[in-house]
Amino acid sequence: xxxxxxxxxxxxxxxxxxxxxxxxxxxxxxxxxxxxxxxxxxxxxxxxxxxxxxxxxxxxxxxxxxxxxxxxxxxxxxxxxxxxxxxxxxxxxxxxxxxxxxxxxxxxxxxxxxxxxxxxxxxxxxxxxxxxxxxxxxxxxxxxxxxxxxxxxxxxxxxxxxxxxxxxxxxxxxxxxxxxxxxxxxxxxxxxxxxxxxxxxxxxxxxxxxxxxxxxxxxxxxxxxxxxxxxxxxxxxxxxxxxxxxxxxxxxxxxxxxxxxxxxxxxxxxxxxxxxxxxxxxxxxxxxxxxxxxxxxxxxxxxxxxxxxxxxxxxxxxxxxxxxxxxxxxxxxxxxxxxxxxxxxxxxxxxxxxxxxxxxxxxxxxxxxxxxxxxxxxxxxxxxxxxxxxxxxxxxxxxxxxxxxxxxxxxxxxxxxxxxxxxxxxxxxxxxxxxxxxxxxxxxxxxxxxxxxxxxxxxxxxxxxxxxxxxxxxxxxxxxxxxxxxxxxxxxxxxxxxxxxxxxxxxxxxxxxxxxxxxxxxxxxxxxxxxxxxxxxxxxxxxxxxxxxxxxxxxxxxxxxxxxxxxxxxxxxxxxxxxxxxxxxx
Amino acid sequence: xxxxxxxxxxxxxxxxxxxxxxxxxxxxxxxxxxxxxxxxxxxxxxxxxxxxxxxxxxxxxxxxxxxxxxxxxxxxxxxxxxxxxxxxxxxxxxxxxxxxxxx
Ligand SMILES: Cc1cc2nc3c(=O)[nH]c(=O)nc-3n(C[C@H](O)[C@H](O)[C@H](O)COP(=O)(O)OP(=O)(O)OC[C@H]3O[C@@H](n4cnc5c(N)ncnc54)[C@H](O)[C@@H]3O)c2cc1C
Ligand code: SF4
Ligand code: SF4
Numbered sequence: 001x002x003x004x005x006x007x008x009x010x011x012x013x014x015x016x017x018x019x020x021x022x023x024x025x026x027x028x029x030x031x032x033x034x035x036x037x038x039x040x041x042x043x044x045x046x047x048x049x050x051x052x053x054x055x056x057x058x059x060x061x062x063x064x065x066x067x068x069x070x071x072x073x074x075x076x077x078x079x080x081x082x083x084x085x086x087x088x089x090x091x092x093x094x095x096x097x098x099x100x101x102x103x104x105x106x107x108x109x110x111x112x113x114x115x116x117x118x119x120x121x122x123x124x125x126x127x128x129x130x131x132x133x134x135x136x137x138x139x140x141x142x143x144x145x146x147x148x149x150x151x152x153x154x155x156x157x158x159x160x161x162x163x164x165x166x167x168x169x170x171x172x173x174x175x176x177x178x179x180x181x182x183x184x185x186x187x188x189x190x191x192x193x194x195x196x197x198x199x200x201x202x203x204x205x206x207x208x209x210x211x212x213x214x215x216x217x218x219x220x221x222x223x224x225x226x227x228x229x230x231x232x233x234x235x236x237x238x239x240x241x242x243x244x245x246x247x248x249x250x251x252x253x254x255x256x257x258x259x260x261x262x263x264x265x266x267x268x269x270x271x272x273x274x275x276x277x278x279x280x281x282x283x284x285x286x287x288x289x290x291x292x293x294x295x296x297x298x299x300x301x302x303x304x305x306x307x308x309x310x311x312x313x314x315x316x317x318x319x320x321x322x323x324x325x326x327x328x329x330x331x332x333x334x335x336x337x338x339x340x341x342x343x344x345x346x347x348x349x350x351x352x353x354x355x356x357x358x359x360x361x362x363x364x365x366x367x368x369x370x371x372x373x374x375x376x377x378x379x380x381x382x383x384x385x386x387x388x389x390x391x392x393x394x395x396x397x398x399x400x401x402x403x404x405x406x407x408x409x410x411x412x413x414x415x416x417x418x419x420x421x422x423x424x425x426x427x428x429x430x431x432x433x434x435x436x437x438x439x440x441x442x443x444x445x446x447x448x449x450x451x452x453x454x455x456x457x458x459x460x461x462x463x464x465x466x467x468x469x470x471x472x473x474x475x476x477x478x479x480x481x482x483x484x485x486x487x488x489x490x491x492x493x494x495x496x497x498x499x500x501x502x503x504x505x506x507x508x509x510x511x512x513x514x515x516x517x518x519x520x521x522x523x524x525x526x527x528x529x530x531x532x533x534x535x536x537x538x539x540x541x542x543x544x545x546x547x548x549x550x551x552x553x554x555x556x557x558x559x560x561x562x563x564x565x566x567x568x569x570x571x572x573x574x575x576x577x578x579x580x581x582x583x584x585x586x
Numbered sequence: 587x588x589x590x591x592x593x594x595x596x597x598x599x600x601x602x603x604x605x606x607x608x609x610x611x612x613x614x615x616x617x618x619x620x621x622x623x624x625x626x627x628x629x630x631x632x633x634x635x636x637x638x639x640x641x642x643x644x645x646x647x648x649x650x651x652x653x654x655x656x657x658x659x660x661x662x663x664x665x666x667x668x669x670x671x672x673x674x675x676x677x678x679x680x681x682x683x684x685x686x687x688x689x
Contacts, residue, residue: 040609041605041607041608041609042604042605042607044604044605044631045606045607045629045631046607047607050627050629051628051629051631054687106683106685106686107686108686108687108688116686118689124686124687124688124689125686125687126683126684126685126686127687128665128681128683148604149609170609171609198646198648198649200624200648201588201623201624201646201648202588202624202646202649204608204625204626204627204628205649206627209627210608210625211607211608211627241649241650242645242649248687248689249689252687252688252689253689302689305687305688306689307679308679308687309687309688309689311665311667311679311681312681315630315643315656315667316628316643316645316649318667318679319643319645319656319669320649320650320651322669322677323645323650323653323654323669324652513609513621516609
């Protein structure tokens with residue numbers, strides 16, 4: 001099998017918002033360090049920012065302070081936040097915004113040159129090209145080498161510290177080993193754990209990127225890192241069918257939420273992010289759905305502006321308006337909840353980190369959606385966090401000799417990867433074959449295998465993914481149960497996930513794309529298992545819908561603490577930690 | 587929700603296969619092809635990247651689609667979105683790259 005072996009002072013895994021900004025920071029402030037940025041796709045359009053964004057959701061507008069932002073996020077999360085982390089992000093929002101403008105991002109201005117605000121915390125932009133701009137700046141950097149199409153699989157560890165990572169190059173069909181003095185994980189959150197809104201021909205039309213599969217969380221868990229607050233799931237309230245963002249309608253043009261009878265119901269439920277979702281869920285259950293954002297009555301001009309705004313971030317919505325002739329000035333826009341995600345940029349889920357964003361593993365730093373404790377982070381927060389992690393990783397790397405990879409480790413990892421290619425045409429001829437097969441995975445009936453059929457696995461990757469999503473949907477609070485769950489149900493969910501994990505070891509891939517799909521499934525299963533343990537541990541309902549525990553329907557002051565976890569001897573171990581306020585250290 | 591490659595227009599430049607955030611597109615016999623239409627996120631990165639307008643994006647029937655096709659032409663100052671309807675008619679929306687969203 002072909003391999004690529006590299007060494008660097010710092011390895012960044014994932015070149016999304018946080019990863020690109022970490023690379024830019026390392027280029028500008030630490031040009032003497034060598035950096036490798038590895039992403040599973042091409043960083044030009046990889047991750048959440050692929051289609052573009054509609055606004056910068058986290059900005060300190062005139063008359064407000066970073067502390068105001070901390071208070072807002074704390075209230076929205078019912079107190080379960082890391083004040084120290086939030087404050088350090090809020091203090092940097094405006095700094096990175098200026099940098100984005102320097103890189104070429106178009107920001108809407110007032111006649112006096114100040115940024116035009118949307119509500120208290122947002123500013124308006126043309127976010128269509130935000131990702132190409134960040135990618136260009138990262139790629140330009142002399143000390144940064146970008147490896148596109150390299151999906152990282154696991155960390156390498158040496159002398160009690162993380163010493164690099166290995167992965168697979170999907171394009172070149174080779175294994176990749178990178179030794180590094182410090183590693184920054186910026187792989188984003190986890191989508192695809194639950195059955196999505198449209199499980200058939202549009203199974204990937206989801207809010208969060210279906211290509212962010214929770215790899216960073218899973219790699220961390222497998223290496224022994226501590227995670228926090230997975231149970232605070234994020235469920236987005238979005239435009240029906242297209243899953244396009246609603247902020248443009250709700251905050252942008254001030255559209256109210258109304259039910260099928262035209263009644264504005266929101267005030268009856270409160271106005272936190274989870275309460276806005278819970279309101280829709282409750283109205284539907286009470287027989288007053290569907291629910292809408294009241295856009296009828298807007299002007300033709302406003303409608304045209306909306307059409308353009310959506311083309312810059314979620315083209316499907318404009319397409320739908322034009323195609324169905326359900327123009328928003330005549331017809332209200334229906335809203336629905338998505339399936340649940342684990343995503344640290346919106347809620348508090350992710351690595352447990354210190355103020356410098358070092359995880360509980362020495363030499364491993366985390367930034368963006370993969371890092372926990374700081375909800376409402378959004379793009380600007382991910383950028384600031386990338387910057388903080390880059391500075392800390394640079395500091396750490398300076399004092400460490402670049403680790404070398406033991407040949408025996410390389411051999412062991414190769415064997416592990418080969419195991420999934422065995423018996424297929426890929427396994428027989430991995431190095432010389434050009435990209436050929438169209439189907440990502442192979443089951444018993446798939447052509448191209450060299451083994452007798454009785455030795456082939458019964459299941460393929462897709463069918464195990466379906467099984468996982470169905471178990472999570474039915475027993476762990478998916479769309480089917482209106483996001484509600486019981487502990488007995490969670491027990492069932494866990495049993496299914498463990499069963500599917502065992503089955504996943506028998507999967508076979510016929511090419512490196514199929515191999516990546518197997519690793520993605522394994523990552524999702526790992527994250528699901530941790531998520532279930534977290535949900536079982538918080539015996540209260542602090543956030544409606546996000547964590548609606550039917551056995552404990554009320555809020556309980558005894559749970560004003562973090563639920564954290566670690567993988568020990570293959571089992572998820574839960575631990576609790578006291579709240580950390582701004583000014584404290586964790 | 588997915589994309590469709592019009593083989594006769596595709597020149598096999600590899601632009602779309604490079605940018606798909608899910609590695610879903612690849613070249614075969616000099617033409618771009620999608621591995622599985624169900625796996626498309628609908629980000630339209632490939633549509634915007636194609637110099638030949640050879641990829642269009644469509645709303646699948648389960649999302650309320652009505653058979654329309656969405657193409658994009660990337661020019662230095664504007665991004666021109668072209669929607670083609672089943673009756674042969676066409677609609678264009680030009681987005682100025684220097685203008686921010688009003689909402
Ligand atoms: C549809 C959508 C719209 C949004 N709109 C807005 C908005 O309008 N305003 C706003 O402020 N915020 C918005 N956000 C939030 C914002 O996009 C995220 O908070 C931000 O992108 C998070 O940055 P990140 O670097 O953590 O993740 P990402 O930007 O997603 O980057 C993660 C990267 O890791 C890579 N990766 C994943 N797994 C691996 C692996 N195993 N090996 C190698 N690489 C890997 C991915 O390819 C990706 O490039 C939106 C999010 C979504 C999903
Ligand atoms: S729309 Fe996006 S996800 Fe779909 S094929 Fe094109 S680049 Fe890939
Ligand atoms: S970008 Fe267009 S022309 Fe180039 S390979 Fe893709 S479909 Fe073909």
